[in-house]
Amino acid sequence: MxxxxxxxxxxxxxxxxxxxxxxxxxxxxxxxxxxxxxxxxxxxxxxxxxxxxxxxxxxxxxxxxxxxxxxxxxxxxxxxEDFISPRVDTARxxxxxxxxxxxxxxxxxxxxxxxxxxxxxxxxxxxxxxxxxxxxxxxxxxxxxxxxxxxxxxxxxxxxxxxxxxxxxxxxxxxxxxxxxxxxxxxxxxxxxxxxxxxxxxxxxxxxxGPGNVPVLVDSTADIAAAARRIVDSKAFDNSLLCTNESVLIAEESIAAALCAAMTRQGAHILDADATRRLSAFMFTDGHLNTDVVGRDAAWIAGQAGIRVTPKTRVLVAPFDHVIAEEMLAHEKLSPVLGMTTVADTARGIRAARAVVRIAGAGHSAAIHSENPSVITDFAAQVPVLRVSVNVGNSTGSSGLETNLAPSMTIGTGFVGRSSIGENxxxxxxxxxxxxxYNSDPAVVMPSFAGISPWHTPAAPVPEYPRASNDPANGPLPQRIPPVGAGRTLGPDVDALRAELRALVVEELAQLIKR
Structure with missing residues (x-):
């Protein structure tokens, strides 16, 4: 231990x-x-x-x-990209x-x-x-x-x-x-x-x-078949374990029925009101997510909730009326369960997305499927998140796997999400x-720094960290660092190296005594 x-x-x-x-x-x-x-x-x-x-x-x-x-x-x-060499800006x-x-x-x-x-x-x-x-x-x-x-x-x-x-x-x-x-x-x-x-x-x-709770808006200009495929694929990806997975689907009323039909063809199961109630009761007990559902298959979750679906069901879509904190399906689920609500127009859709993020997920990410750049811009400006994926599944979109954002497993949420970074x-x-x-006065000469670097390629392997001779995990020190004359040679700075080794050992012992 x-x-x-x-x-x-x-x-x-x-x-x-x-x-x-x-x-x-x-x-x-x-x-x-x-x-x-x-x-x-x-x-x-x-x-x-x-x-x-x-x-x-x-x-x-x-x-x-x-x-x-x-x-x-x-x-x-x-x-x-070079994260090692000095960068010279002669202009500045x-x-x-x-x-x-x-x-x-x-x-x-x-x-x-x-x-x-x-x-x-x-x-x-x-x-x-x-x-x-x-x-x-x-x-x-x-x-x-x-x-x-x-x-x-x-x-x-x-x-x-x-x-x-x-x-x-x-x-x-x-x-x-x-x-x-x-x-x-x-x-x-x-x-x-x-x-x-x-x-x-x-x-x-x-x-x-911070945590994710991703709203995804589909408006009337979207390619419905493509949006359905992307959303279902994203929601099913690794059973929604990426925090960038879609949590709440917001659809314009004019295309909602067509979107549901298209998602069904992609392997989603649209729940009726009774099944939605049973699913919510199973997934959320005492106002908290039942962690047994995290990362589990949609068919398994449905079965545990007493809902009959085919074994090939990839995503459960649970419709609800209002995006409010009391509606548990509006919270993050980390499972292939997608809450869904409909809105009359994109303005109401943006307000619904803002409500989702107020519940959880501030600063994280959101997605939109649309061909209208004005709507996309309004969505990105008004929903308080720091990455908006457009016409792509958000699981792999905001994580940079299917967009040109930096690929990352750590998604910064910025000041709005109480994070120290706002980027991936x-x-x-x-x-x-x-x-x-250097002095900004051009009269003060700045020499050329081109090609100068304080770093180097080690001429020999770095000595191993000094370990106690009775350390059972690593073997006796003499076996790990042979003495001079047993196939090991030291350079002219042997005294300095030995002094550093002694100092490190003393420092380590001092730390152990403190504890």
Whole structure:
């Protein structure tokens, strides 16, 4: 079991790795990131199946898509971008030098476990950060296995020992201690509202996101057949485990019947009033979502609610009259159950979408199916979300898998959603930039900085983190770091290296005494 003192060891080891990795140049980092992304891609199918088996949630084929998108997909999206080398702006007479955050504590969810591990680890490695993964307890096995696999590949490709680590036995007190520890430089939290609030209350910098509750408006100008297919596909994707999935469908009355018929042809089942009441009673008890439905198949949910549907039913559509907080079907459901209401016109549709977001999901995302740019603009301007997907399923639209938004498993909700970021999480969020600013007077000469970089490719592997000789997990220290004369050579700075090793050991012991 991972104890708080042992977790302190992980952070100390991560700091060791982060300090070394912060000096790597772009070529060395690229080699490491490419190796890790390729390995993650190669194991995507295995981990997709293991995630479903462990959590009981989602669809393996869809998790495979997410795992691939968060491995080579991330690599391809940022190909050609440089988060390592200094940026020289001769016109503004400023040189920007990227500095990694240091140690990233990555909290990952049960809904998208492996894809989020992939995503956060690769972003951390791209920006020369060390990362400690803290998985959700219900997905701890597949998450830990994925993280350890990435760690082994990263070290084999030249990264420092300890650059990627994982908490094997996550628990609330342990994660709280890690979030508050001064050795954690930034917390990146993906999960429920409680997790995100705890991250922001930890006393350390945090990047967290709010919950989703996505309204989708279909107006009279939309391609009804295409909208129906996209909505059903999106709602069925991984059984709605992405927080970007559509939650409430708002349809103009003039096309509502045609839209329902088209969705039925795509595998949706439109519930009558009695079935809707039974479904709502099963899904929401005492005003709270029954978590048994999260990520489960539509046919299974229907059966538990006493509703007969065909085994091939992909989505349950539950009509209701008014978007109010007391209507539970207007809340986030994280399952292939879609609330639906109709409106007389787009103005009322926009007001209904605003009401959905007031209930939950402020700052998150919304979708619209329309060919009217004025309506689309009004929708985006008036609904308080920071990403609006147009004529695409929102599960893969706002997450960047089927749009040109940055592909991400962490969706920033901005100030309106009480988040520190308003974008999809990207590499630049894990960097600080030191700026060399020259006198703006043209008479003061600014020399050329072209080609100058303070970073380098390590000439030799970074020494492993110093470990106690009786550490049972890693073997005796003499076996792991051979003495001089046993196949190991040291450079001229051996005294400085030894002094640093001693200082780190003393510091670690001091931290343990404090605890």
């Amino acid at each position: 991972t104890t708080i003192p042992h977790a302190g060891h992980l952070l100390e080891r991560a700091r060791w790795a982060a300090r070394a990795y912060a000096d790597y140049d772009a070529a060395a980092v690229s080699a490491i990131v490419t190796a890790v992304a390729d390995a993650a891609y190669a194991e995507s199918e295995r981990f997709a199946g293991e995630a479903v088996a462990e959590t009981g949630m989602g669809v393996a084929a869809d998790k495979l898509i997410k795992n691939r998108a968060c491995s080579r997909g991330i690599l391809d999206y940022y190909r050609g 007479r400023i040189v920007e030098i990227p500095r990694p955050a240091g140690v990233v504590l990555a909290l990952t969810p049960t809904t998208n476990p492996v894809s989020t591990v992939y995503f956060k680890v690769i972003l951390a490695l791209m920006t020369r950060n060390a990362v400690v993964v803290a998985p959700h307890p219900r997905a701890k096995i597949c998450s830990a296995q994925a993280a350890r696999m990435l760690a082994e590949v990263a070290v084999a490709a030249g990264a420092p020992d300890g650059i990627v680590q994982v908490i094997d036995e996550p628990a609330i007190p342990l994660v709280e201690a890690l979030m508050a520890d001064e050795r954690t430089d930034v917390v990146v939290a993906t999960g429920g509202t409680g997790v995100v609030r705890a991250a922001y209350s930890s006393g350390n910098p945090a990047l967290g996101v 999480l990207q590499p630049h969020h894990l960097l600080d930039w030191a700026r060399i600013a």
